[in-house]
Amino acid sequence: MIGRLPIAKMLAATIALTVVISAVMLPINWNGQGASTAAPKIDTLLDVMIVLSAFVFALVMVMLGYALWKFKAKPGDESDGEPIHGNTRLEIAWTVIPTIIVLFGAGYSWAVLDDIEDPAENPLKVQVFAQQFAWSFGYPGKDEVWSEGEMHVPLDRQVHFKLHAQDVIHSFWVPEWRIKKDAVPGITTTAIVTPDKPGTYQLVCTELCGVGHATMRATVVVEPAAKFRKWVKGLDQKVPAPFKESVIQDTEVDPIPIGAGGA
Amino acid sequence: MVTAIKQPGWIRGALGMVLGVAFGFGLVVSLRAISGLDVFQTEQTGYPHVVVPLITGPLGFLLGFGCFDYWLRWAAGMPTIPEDHSQHGAKSWKDYFRFNTDHKVIGVQYVVTTFIFFFIGGLMAMLIRAELAQPGSQIVDPSTYNGLFSTHAVLMIFVFVIPVFAGLANYVLPLMIGAPDMAFPRLNALSFWMLPLAGLLFIGSFLAPGGAFDAGWTGYAPLSTGAPLGQSFFNVGVQFAGASSIATALNFLVTIITMRAPGMTFWRMPLLVWANLSTSLLVVAATPFIAGAQFMVLFDRVLHTNFFEFAAGGDVVSYQHIFWFYSHPAVYIMMLPGFGIISEVISTHARKPIFGYRLMALALIGIVVLSYSVWAHHMFVAGMFSWLRVPMMITTLLIAVPTGIKIFSWLGTLYFGKIHTYSTAMLFALAFIVTFTIGGISGVMLGMVPIDIHVSDTYFIVAHIHFVLFGGSVFTIFAGVYHWFPKMTGRMYDERLGRVHFWGTLFGTWLTFIPMHWVGMDGMPRRVADYATQFGEWNLLISCGAFVLGAVQLVFLYNMIVSWKYGPRAEANPWRAKTIEWQVSSPPPIFNFDEIPRVVGGPYEFGVPGARHAIMSGESAEVAKPEPTTVGSST
Numbered sequence: 045m046i047g048r049l050p051i052a053k054m055l056a057a058t059i060a061l062t063v064v065i066s067a068v069m070l071p072i073n074w075n076g077q078g079a080s081t082a083a084p085k086i087d088t089l090l091d092v093m094i095v096l097s098a099f100v101f102a103l104v105m106v107m108l109g110y111a112l113w114k115f116k117a118k119p120g121d122e123s124d125g126e127p128i129h130g131n132t133r134l135e136i137a138w139t140v141i142p143t144i145i146v147l148f149g150a151g152y153s154w155a156v157l158d159d160i161e162d163p164a165e166n167p168l169k170v171q172v173f174a175q176q177f178a179w180s181f182g183y184p185g186k187d188e189v190w191s192e193g194e195m196h197v198p199l200d201r202q203v204h205f206k207l208h209a210q211d212v213i214h215s216f217w218v219p220e221w222r223i224k225k226d227a228v229p230g231i232t233t234t235a236i237v238t239p240d241k242p243g244t245y246q247l248v249c250t251e252l253c254g255v256g257h258a259t260m261r262a263t264v265v266v267e268p269a270a271k272f273r274k275w276v277k278g279l280d281q282k283v284p285a286p287f288k289e290s291v292i293q294d295t296e297v298d299p300i301p302i303g304a305g306g307a
Numbered sequence: 308m309v310t311a312i313k314q315p316g317w318i319r320g321a322l323g324m325v326l327g328v329a330f331g332f333g334l335v336v337s338l339r340a341i342s343g344l345d346v347f348q349t350e351q352t353g354y355p356h357v358v359v360p361l362i363t364g365p366l367g368f369l370l371g372f373g374c375f376d377y378w379l380r381w382a383a384g385m386p387t388i389p390e391d392h393s394q395h396g397a398k399s400w401k402d403y404f405r406f407n408t409d410h411k412v413i414g415v416q417y418v419v420t421t422f423i424f425f426f427i428g429g430l431m432a433m434l435i436r437a438e439l440a441q442p443g444s445q446i447v448d449p450s451t452y453n454g455l456f457s458t459h460a461v462l463m464i465f466v467f468v469i470p471v472f473a474g475l476a477n478y479v480l481p482l483m484i485g486a487p488d489m490a491f492p493r494l495n496a497l498s499f500w501m502l503p504l505a506g507l508l509f510i511g512s513f514l515a516p517g518g519a520f521d522a523g524w525t526g527y528a529p530l531s532t533g534a535p536l537g538q539s540f541f542n543v544g545v546q547f548a549g550a551s552s553i554a555t556a557l558n559f560l561v562t563i564i565t566m567r568a569p570g571m572t573f574w575r576m577p578l579l580v581w582a583n584l585s586t587s588l589l590v591v592a593a594t595p596f597i598a599g600a601q602f603m604v605l606f607d608r609v610l611h612t613n614f615f616e617f618a619a620g621g622d623v624v625s626y627q628h629i630f631w632f633y634s635h636p637a638v639y640i641m642m643l644p645g646f647g648i649i650s651e652v653i654s655t656h657a658r659k660p661i662f663g664y665r666l667m668a669l670a671l672i673g674i675v676v677l678s679y680s681v682w683a684h685h686m687f688v689a690g691m692f693s694w695l696r697v698p699m700m701i702t703t704l705l706i707a708v709p710t711g712i713k714i715f716s717w718l719g720t721l722y723f724g725k726i727h728t729y730s731t732a733m734l735f736a737l738a739f740i741v742t743f744t745i746g747g748i749s750g751v752m753l754g755m756v757p758i759d760i761h762v763s764d765t766y767f768i769v770a771h772i773h774f775v776l777f778g779g780s781v782f783t784i785f786a787g788v789y790h791w792f793p794k795m796t797g798r799m800y801d802e803r804l805g806r807v808h809f810w811g812t813l814f815g816t817w818l819t820f821i822p823m824h825w826v827g828m829d830g831m832p833r834r835v836a837d838y839a840t841q842f843g844e845w846n847l848l849i850s851c852g853a854f855v856l857g858a859v860q861l862v863f864l865y866n867m868i869v870s871w872k873y874g875p876r877a878e879a880n881p882w883r884a885k886t887i888e889w890q891v892s893s894p895p896p897i898f899n900f901d902e903i904p905r906v907v908g909g910p911y912e913f914g915v916p917g918a919r920h921a922i923m924s925g926e927s928a929e930v931a932k933p934e935p936t937t938v939g940s941s942t
Contacts, residue, residue, distance in 0.1 A: 045723070074828045075761060086757045093755070097748040104714060104744045108737065111721035116728070117658070122883070124914035125724030130663035138715040139666075139708060146704035146751065153755035154697055160757060161693075207690075212530040213623065215688065215764055219830035222761040226690045228624060229529060230617025233690035246839075250764035250832040252523050254530060255449045258835035297692060 045128060054106055061102035066095050079220035079241040079266065082160035086222045089156050096145060160223075161236050164202035170195070172207045173287045174214035174227040177256030179247055182283040182291070189279040190287075196265045198272040199242055205235040208290045215251035218264055226251055232294040239266040315373020315406060327367020331360035351517055351535045352608040358536075361543045365504040373406045374497040395492070396897035406500070408492035410481050411895065413499050415795060417474025418788065420499075421467045424506045426864070428462035431455050433857045436819075440850035442840045452836035454519030454537065458509055461524045461541060464641070465548040466506040468780050472644035473498075473555045475787045476583045478795055480559065482888035482895060483577050485568025485904040485921065490561040494554050501551040508544035512537035523834060525634070528615030528626040532607040542605035549598040552640075556590035559583050568887070568921065570906035575920075577886045577910040578667055582647025585671040589636045589643070589678065597633035600626060624691055631682035639678045641776060643671060645783025646713055649736045652786050653717050655884040656733040657726045660911040662719030663712075670709035670716075677706040687759045696756050703754035710747055714740060724913075730882065731805030732790035735782050738813050742778030746771060749824065764834075767827030773820045785812070785863070792870070793877030797894045800870040808863045815856025822849050885920045886910050900924060 075087055115125070171182030172195075181195045182188045197203050207216055207227035216235055217224040220243075225235035249260035267275070283291075311318040335356045336346050347356055369375065380387045396402070396409045403416055435455055438446045447455065477495065481488055489495045512519040517535025520526070531538050563584050567576070576584075604626070606612040613619035615626050654661050661667055683691060683699040717740055728734060749771040752758050762768065785808075792800050826842045826849075827833070838846065880889040887904055888895070902924030912918035 049722070074825065076829045082757075086761055089755065089757055090752070093752050093758070097752070100748060101744060104718065104740065107715075107718040108721070108740060111718065111724075112726060112728075112737070115657070115721060115724050115726050117725035121725055123658070123725060125657060125659040127660055127912065127914035127918075128662065128723055129660050130666070130719075134719065135663045135666050135712070135716075139712055142708050142711045143705070146707050147701075149751065149755060150697075150701045150704050153700060153757055156757045157697070212533070213527055213689075217764075217832070219761075222757075224688045224760050224763055226688055228690040230621075230623055231690060246830075248830070248832055252453070252527070252530065252834040255453065257453075258449060258832075258837040297690060 045131060054110060058102045058106045061106060062099045065098035065102060069094050077220050079239055079243060080222060081238040081240050083222045085156050085160055089152060167202040167204045169204050169206060171291055172205050172216060175210040176254050177260040179262035183276050185276060188283040189276065190281040190283040191279055194263045196267060196272050196275045197239055198269040199266055200240055202238045207233045207235060208294055212253050213251045214249045214253050217248045217250045218245050220245050224250060230294060232296040242266050315376055320368050320372035323367035323371020324364050328360040328364040331363030332356050335359045352533060354536050355609055358539045358609055361540065365547060369500060372500060374500055377493055406496050408496050410477050410489045410495060413495050414474050414478025416499050417470055417477055420503055421471040421474060424462045424466040428459050428467060429857055429860060431459040432853060435459060436850040436853035439846050442838055442843050444837055449836040450518055450521065453521035456834060457521050457523050458519050461509050464524060466502060468641045469552060470502050471784055476644060479791055479888050480580060480583055481562060482899055483580055483886050484566060484571055485887050486562060486566040487899050489558050490566055491558050495558055498551045498554040501547045505544045505548035508540050512540035515540060525630060526604060528604060528623060531604050532615055539605060539608060542601040545601045546598055549594050552590050553594050556587035559587040568904050568906050575906055575909055578650035578661060579647035581668045581671055582643045585675045586640050586643045588675050589640050593633045593636040596629055600629040624689060627686050627689055631685045635682040636678045639674055641780045645780050648783045648787040649717060649739055652732045652736040652790050653720050654911045655882050656730055657721050657724030658913045659720050659724035660913055663716045666712055667716050670712040673709040674706060677702055681706060684754055687756050688763050700754055700756050704751060707747060707751050714744060729802060731802060731809050732786045734809045735786035739782040742774060742782060742816065746774030746779050749774060762827055764832055765827035766823045766831045766833055769833045770820050770823035770827060778816050793881050794888060794893050796871045797877050798870055798874030799877050800874055801866050804862055804866040808859055811855060811859030815852050815859060818852030819849055819856055885912060887921050890923050
């Protein structure tokens, strides 16, 4: 049965289509500018997935296209097709090959996950406070100092953001860093980022948190360590009492991601 | 008038509703008065004098309408009314508007009701896209916006996609397995009548002080536990939709297991039957979890039970675990019946047996098993223990395998067939393969933790779920409605209008949902009433696509209504299919079969010389002809 199909030509068409789709899609920087050490790793994973997906999509399109071209009934033809009920080898193939592909994807993703969450020596700890509908930040210092709506972090040093929510769930996302984590009332969650490009970015809340969700933003500035230290020194507000309390009371579910990196 | 009140029906139903509301209201008010509390508690999460009537009112309606009459008499030891089949079947259009136990009537009731909610939910989508066409706030304020997208999702999921499949299967499945009706016809009718009540509760929330529920269809605590009264409408509405869903699933399970015609072994069941068997297995075990989750939220709101109140020792993340333990299987509840429809349509119109029938059935069961083990992939960034992410990623990616088997087997079915594309049902089935493949691909990407960390809660998610739910589920629903329209109405629809609807829908779907992937990856979060100006042009394009998609559904509506009334009469078997429902007249006789058919072969034996699927009444096996026979057609 398979022998009656132009398998080589179909495969060639699939590969050609895969190449065309990949050639169009790969040059585009889908995730936008990257500004952390995690960004190129995640973007590369995405590119690999785009090529694999392009192949799967091309395969389906070629199989469908050929069938519609070759086996379309002529007008007035009321006869039935050939009574083929299946083909065990083919069925095994399209069970086993996709299994291998997705297990490869899972393994690769796991490796990337380990990599981007690998805790470094001496990270900077920043307390992030989320409330309806504003962000504020606590920095280690003589006494914890506090910044509202603007966060500075040093270049090329790993930062552990300790996320606290005062009311409902919020989510911490800087698109250029590719890292996102929910801030959950009652627990402390951790996001690990190593910013590697100086600049000004937006911190976006991505978990629906009420009427002001769309406008819950903060400014993020990545700058050289010396400038950062100067900025922290210039902060004169202390972390307000209720926020400080949440730092003490919230249970830290997962300080260093288990299963990734540190395990 | 007095007799009208004694007879089950609309008047007694309205009376029951009023009494139910009065009972609930009176109960709360008097208990509070006795306890020395304020009679009316109007904290925004409270309003017990509204919340309790929301439960007792619909129950009063169901009681009055006659849904429980037989059981109550039986339970009370009263003589039951002898079954005279007066509640069975439709002799005029009025019979569709009362308590009816005929699975064919109930099927039509389901499909029509759910499509009404589809159009209401669709109008909300149009409002959402109008607001998002430009950055800034133009049409609705952010609070109304949050209410609109929440209600849109809830209507589409709970009172359109899930129940419309139950409706189609209600009509077709008993016929397919050669049964005279469902196993529990009265339960079946009760299931249906709970559904419009759920829908009305969802829509009614717009009238509540504080507006409609606006915490998304996911209703995450503590946003939902602290939200205004409208949230309670959602919590209660889900109970009615869920109970309806569970009762129907039990009914399907018992019907499929015990009521198959002689000779219909499991391996001779059409794949639509397999699909509904699998779906029902998911519904009976998973749906209680969302019912529970919403009761817990309701109790947190009204009774201060503190399940999810962190300040009182509650656990916020646990809501998401319970919710997704239902709501991920729910994704397959919304997809597996569609897989069944596609198998029927493709086999029939390619004139070929399904390629790898047994593997197709096993793939459905594989999806059922795996789908219980993937829920936490919705929570990769939610703050759960991080070790849970990798195993959930592996199961999530593995579930692509049985899904892939289905795609390849449908393609395999086309090969060496005689593919007919004159039917709109077949066009939707073929387009489904392509569109669903794209949705599956983005699903695999989302399953990978590092990619998900970046695109979670962005428009990429919105794009993915609409590709699988609109490009997937809704395409299969359209395929199913077109395919069985002649059987259900006894009329043919207009294929020309069908093609306009098909091409418009395909174009609109791609134009609307493809660019959503891009803006999501580029940084646009979901569930926002406003967005950064850099996304303005793409959003305008997306909105244009959505308006095309919305407008072209009116062609479908016109086609369905006009064809139902004026379309040419349908033959028994216009598609020359093999399954049993096509071997009886269109529409089928009130009791389906004069004599239960005997099943003698597989359901898709196209091109097999002399093969038969079933022998209908009045036939003997000896006169079996090789070519498809249309028996019982209304000549």
